[in-house]
Amino acid sequence: MTMFLGTHASKVDAKGRISIPSPFRAVLRDNARPGDAMMIIRPSHLHDCLEGWTSSAFFAFSNALDEYDPFSEEHDDLATSLYADAYPLDCDKEGRVNLPKALKEYANLEGDVTFIGLGRVFQIWNPALAEDRRKQARSHARELGRRKVTSPREDSAP
DSSP states (O other), X not given: OOSBOSEEEEEBOTTSEEEOOHHHHHHXXXXXXXXXXXXXXXXXXXXXXXXEEEHHHHHHHHGGGGGSOTTSHHXXXXXXXXXXXXXXXXXXXXXEEEOOHHHHHHTTOOSEEEEEEOBSEEEEEOHHHHHHHHHHHHHHHHHHHHHHHHSOOTTOOO
């Protein structure tokens, strides 16, 4: 498997560790490069959840910063947003990861958690917020689908 797919339940254990779903661990393992952490976890810039990336995908994505003058305010803001709260992490032998307290607090993670696969990334959610997000996304996707179907075709002549 090369993508993060599905929705999976997990828990924060008594020591504050979260078990990464086995299908997600397989993707992380398949994409791991020697010397790099298995994953990068950071707060989402859009939602009250965490994002998980393979290290290679995260660093490829971060190459977009090269488009900005390294001494500009835009570069500084984007770099701070991208890197300041990003943590390289590895799973233990049982597939658990110990998330930093700041990340757990950001996403309100305690007890049960929900993992949502988004293809090249995954998210870690408080379960109630995850269900709300899934409903919101499905509703928005239906709207987008209706707009696409009802919009005039660009290649048709008047």
